[in-house]
Amino acid sequence: MKDQERHESYTPGRTSRRHSRFLGWNRRLAVALAAVTVVGTVSLGAAGGGTAGAASSTTSSSVVNLTWWTMWSGTTLQLLNTMVTQFNKTHPGIHVTETNIPSSATTSTAKLLSTIAAGDPPDIFTEWWPEIGSFAADGDIVNMNQYLTGQYAGFEKWEYPVAVQAASYKGGLYAVPMSLNSWALYYNIPLLAEFGIKSPPKTLAQFDADQAKMWTFSGSRIVTMGFYPDTDGNGFQFYTTFFGATNCFNKAGKYDFESCPGAKAEMNWIASFDKYPYAQVMAEQTALGYVAGGQTDIFTNGKSGFELSGPWVGAQNVPVSNPDLEDHFGVEAFPGIVPKPSTLGQGNFNIIPKGSAHPAQAFEFISWLAGYHNESFVGSIDPTGGWVPAGPSVTKAPAYQAWLKANSWLSGFLPQMTSPYTQAPLLTPTQAQLFTAENTATANVLQKIMTPAQALKYIDQQANASS
């Protein structure tokens, strides 16, 4: 009842002094809390800004600080740190800080674009996903042509031609690889012998026949296999140079794989593997991809006779995951329908985002990483990573030569880098769509979800989609 009375006594315009004092105190408390919140938020923002500032390019006491975002971890990250330390030691006017960000293509791209939009991007970003064309078309990255003067005038000629082709968009150079990918055919010598195959195949027909002999099963499970064109995510795009189907465009400049003879031949060849159990191969591949830090696969594990892959398999994966296979594998150029050797020009490209505070110094750093005027040091680093350098002169460095001599299987990788049949996909704004569509189409053909003709049509549709 008292409560009710008290409640009823509280009517507008009749505020008691006690209540007024309470309100006043409450207001002061609220204002104080709000002030603390605002000050705290601003302070946190400033602290965050400070952190970002420290991570981004700043110039203090004549030293230019550069930030480099990469997506590696483990042993490769250690290698990068070694390179950064060496650069900082030999370039007292520039200090590079390497930052490791998650390696997912979508995550890293989103982060990069966010920083560009916010006006605080890293100075250098390593890009292995094919978005350079899109970045270049939208003006999100720096055209490096402006730096190709003076001591860098001969830079493009210093690189492998395919390195320039893979990074050029409408006449501008938008990226520089710190290493290139060279793809060749690995073969397991004892496993081939087990199936009566005495030497690696020289023609596509012989390759198809040899690999077919090697599939054995226990129930539905694979015991040994010859070759499968979609292991390790290597779909249609990785075989295009062997069939002359890397750059299929019509007169209007649109992708046109549907009427490209090489593309038809390649997709028909991929379809010839649809008799093998896709799910079982992928299950093996996925499971093996989760172990040994992702450094093993069906070939490294010793179950597959052949695999298309790069030098890192022999240099890094086999010694770590299956040392028994060391000295028991060989590498040959892949036999396609066009003359060999050839390979797909890809690599680990460094780009300079729009808004970088010190793009000139960033270019100096990435050309140094590539090995330009730095052949000796990069020549000693590349073997550790199992990398093919950006320019042929690095391979002449003593350390690189010593690596080549010690590993005869490497001889398969380098000649194809200068082959006229080696190609890189031309940069376009929709290259990411193209590569994704090529992988999807490959998987669908292997599962008989699409015919080869439907798959090529699908690739064209997806790659030519604009908005």
Next chain:
Amino acid sequence: MQVDGQTNKSPAAPLTVASARRRGSLRSPHRRALRLGLLFVSPWIAGFLLFFAYPFFATIYYGFTDFNGVGAAHWIGFTNYVNLFHDPLFKTSLFNTFYYTAIELPLSTVAALGLALLLNMNVRGRAIYRTIFYIPSIVPLVASCMIFVWLFNPAFGIVNDLLIDAHLPSPDWFFSVAWSKPSFILLGLWGLGQPMVIYLAGLQGVPRDMYEVAALDGASAWKRFRYITLPMISPVILFNVILQLVLCISYFTQAQVIESADPGGPGTSTWFYVQYLYEQAFLFLKLGYSSAMAFFLFVISAVIMVVLFRSSARWVYYANEQQ
């Protein structure tokens, strides 16, 4: 105020905050209290405006533009929405999402309710059973996915080992077009602990005496469940169905983790809507297109929610609600 058909316009009518505001004569203590209240909730208001309201309206706007996330957004009208309906993967992802929702939602509701009913029974070791069934739901989602990938791996997985030993067919699970969606549904059922606990709390709120009276009247176990339990926990069912529906429509993490090597695969059997939206936005940088997709999903979700709430008047019983 209507009194016997007449409008009461007596000047002696009590002053309410609403009427005072209408007249612009809110007296100072109320104004001060209002200001104080607004001040206290201002962090929430700021957060709501910044992180919910702005993104929501920005998404609607960008859905009508060609936008890559960095440069200027160019107005293109309904082009993105027109393109949506010509995009085969859009239709596939929509179908996959609703297929998953249509199977997973009723299945998980029945299974979680069934488990809760079992765990509500007075049996020895009840607490241990409850813990066992709840544990999977507190395992991090990515870890759950990895465990499932291994358990159901057709080449190395223990599930197929057991099936083979039992001379049963051994499906290819996540690697097969036919089995991939059922595999994700199985994964969804593994994390039933959360709704199960909510159902359990609802069941324990049903008065015991209602069951006792019904038992005295000779009601069978089924009738007690049908006419007492179900109506009494129907608000809990509605709550859980809404939660599960939202989770199903926005299905993403599990598919992204499990099919990371072949997104949407095998074939296009596991392209879920939000996953496809994410790819369009952050892999292909088509933020305008993905904004249109997001708004389209919002409209669909809103329609489903409206239908669900409208229908709830027929099947949800609120014991305290005045008729």
